[in-house]
Amino acid sequence: MTAPPAAVQDSPGEEELARGLAEGDEACLAAVYHRWSALVHALAVRSLGDAREAEDVTQQVFLGVWRGRHGYRPERGAMAGWIVGIARRKIADALSARTRRLDLLTSVASAGAPLAGRHADEPSEAVLDRVLVGHALAGLPPAQQRVLRLAFFEDLTQTQIAERTGWPLGTVKSHARRGLHQLRRGLRDGPRESPREEESRVRGR
Template sequence: MSAVCTDAPAATDDELARGLAAGDETSLAAAYERWSALVHALARRSLGDTTEAEDVTQQVFLGVWRGRHGYRPERGAVGAWIVGITRRRIADALSARTRRADLAASAGTALALAERPGRRGEDTEAVLDRMVIRSELARLPAPQRQVLHLAFYEDLTQTQIAERTGLPLGTVKSHTRRGLRRLHGRLTENDTA
């Protein structure tokens, strides 16, 4: 039985970029093989945690695949593009870490208040859920935040919100829909972070 030589010459960066843009999974595998060690090293050095670095590495190459049509060779080499994605994912991971720490500190304060004598203790998960939702609501644009606050905290209908704010009913509905969509996206992002 004769051995088959599978050592094909390595694709150039330009060939990989063209393959990625064309949706070639082999090009993605080659890009992963070529740059995953660098991506992991950058993430590990920045985050100080191997598990987080592995997560970031997966997110980077998922981002490479999903964003492959956005790569512009005239703006730089494909390796530099991947490093740029890596830097953004590292920043996202650091932000998520900060949010988790802030929420944990806030939750600790809220739990301490909830457990004071004479107050009914609340389930820890319920307190954390409320803290996360309040935090994410605060990040929404003011019109969306106001409409959602009136709907969920003051239990007003969209018609009542339109009357109270002076906004047209259609605008209230649009702000509600956009706000809920953004809130859902941010909460889903927090779950995966």
């Protein structure tokens, strides 16, 4: 069996870790991650309700630890408290980003607004990738997916979507309204596993 890295095996104290971080010792960063990443991830999951988003936040936290390592002062408190403080800020940033996505969807759904609903100065990929691509859109019924994909990815209005699909305009509006409602709920509550995903996860244990 391969022995763990010395920094982890020797269980260095916080003073040693702080000194190593300040000196740019990546082994100390690895030890810090090994010791506190589970705590950070648990905090993020509890706040965000999404394991994958929590993984991203956890990476951002320890990137913040590395970049802000010169700002840590042991005399002001334990390293765990410092890391938790960074985690809370990163979680707050993630929640703020989620709120911005909800605001975007609300503006898209407003009466008379084209479903594309983005501002000219917003890069389409930066907005759409955050709002639509992924679990929330994939979980919608096919008709709702088609309407929203045409709207967001091809910038079609509801009238143009009706012409493209051959569906009555009222049907397009209904699919758009229901789809946006599901997306808003998904972004608010966090993505949930489908029965198939849950079964695959359980089998993989």
